[in-house]
């Protein structure tokens with residue numbers, strides 16, 4: 001089995017007791033059945049603590065009952081895990097052992113990554129200065145690990161090629177990152193038009209259409225041809241007519257603050273930024289003009305790489321992942337604009353904190369991601385032409401009027 005990982009993946013180390021926002025606090029800790037059965041057989045006082053802490057839900061899921069302040073009952077006052085200290089690392093269940101690593105299985109292929117909800121994972125991503133690379137290795141086929149998604153080989157080939165092209169667009173440093181996001185939105189619009197057609201055909205026609213579609217995807221993989229996507233973005237901006245930047249910013253903040261909050265502080269922060277829209281818009285413009293865009297590139301690559309295949313497979317919706325990627329980066333840049341307004345500059349630590357909070361509030365909440373997906377289709381303020389306008393319009397310091 002081939003395995004794909006971002007190049008920084010093997011460097012991940014949990015900062016354990018030094019972590020400022022431990023994943024052992026505030027998260028549901030579910031136990032796989034093998035671990036739960038093993039824990040039930042542990043003897044002595046630790047065994048007693050384990051049995052007392054485990055609860056089985058109506059859905060027959062075994063969880064640790066969280067303690068005071070939503071802490072895992074085995075997280076000790078020194079910030080260390082009693083189970084690791086007393087039983088060793090190998091005693092941990094899958095979730096505790098793997099987090100924040102995630103894995104996605106495809107036929108003959110596995111993709112690994114590090115979720116942004118962990119500050120050390122966010123630090124690794126946001127510290128990358130070069131365009132992010134992915135490494136491919138071979139591993140023996142494991143038995144019963146994860147469920148493959150079941151792509152047909154043609155579909156898988158096309159979607160992987162489309163994702164590679166999307167990543168090349170996002171990493172094409174000839175253009176400012178804002179334009180690259182607009183180009184990705186144009187590319188997503190193009191995929192949205194032809195992917196369902198390719199999928200609905202059968203037999204000979206299907207094979208021909210796949211070849212044509214792959215040709216198109218290959219064409220835009222070349223940095224020299226990506227000007228065409230920028231032209232499309234420019235056309236979309238001129239067709240959409242004059243827009244109101246503050247209104248778009250207000251729409252983005254209002255949409256995120258209407259999601260189900262997971263922790264106190266997050267919706268209040270968004271509402272606070274919403275109340276300073278005019279100042280925020282000015283600060284965002286400065287970021288747009290002055291920031292190197294490196295952090296936004298890495299974030300965009302993370303979101304697009306992680307969600308594109310699933311979005312196409314489960315919902316036949318390339319634009320869903322593309323728009324989620326662009327909107328996530330826009331929201332994170334607005335959070336930066338708020339910090340810049342208050343502190344004059346945005347540090348790496350600030351960016352790590354924002355990325356982690358965003359991931360915990362939105363990315364790792366299936367309910368919130370689904371809600372956002374609906375709004376991306378229905379909400380006028382979040383339509384691709386508005387996002388493209390926001391990213392590239394001349395009055396924003398961009399190239400199009």
Ligand code: SF4
Nearest residue numbers: 014015019022023118
């Ligand atoms: S959030 Fe990350 S660094 Fe912190 S305890 Fe969890 S895995 Fe370790």
